[in-house]
Amino acid sequence: MSTRQGPGPRPGFAGWVAAVHARADDPVPLGSGVLLDARRVLTAAHVVFANGDARTGLSATLPMSDDLMSSRFAVEQVVVPAGWPHDKRQDAAVLILREAVPGDEAARVRTPAAASLVDEAWWACEALRAQ
DSSP, rough: OOOOOOOOOOOEEETTEEESSSSTTTSSSSSEEEEEEEEEEEEOOOHHHTEEEEEOOEEEETTTTTTTTTTTTEEEEEETTTTTTTOOTTOOEEEEESSSOOSSSSOOOOOOOOOGTTSSOOSSSSSOOOO
């Protein structure tokens, strides 16, 4: 598998990138996620489940945020689709953080007109737009 980056626009600001940790003092993340707003992180359900149950004691960090990279945010609740973990096709989870992330770190999702995307390079997140 090649890890070489291809041509095209590259992310600029990426403070919305979240790392999901098993514990508040865990240095190695279980997986990644996207900060949706000040209190919600979207991740994969398999990242936050172990042996069929949601892990407890989870925390999230924002490793690409200049201002908050050393901050930890405790997870208060894990929300998954009703069929998980038996229906693995719905591999999504929303982590509700105990406290709000300060500032404006959340991903800015773009909603461009479909016609403007024809024959153009584009990203779904405003933060990933070519600088």
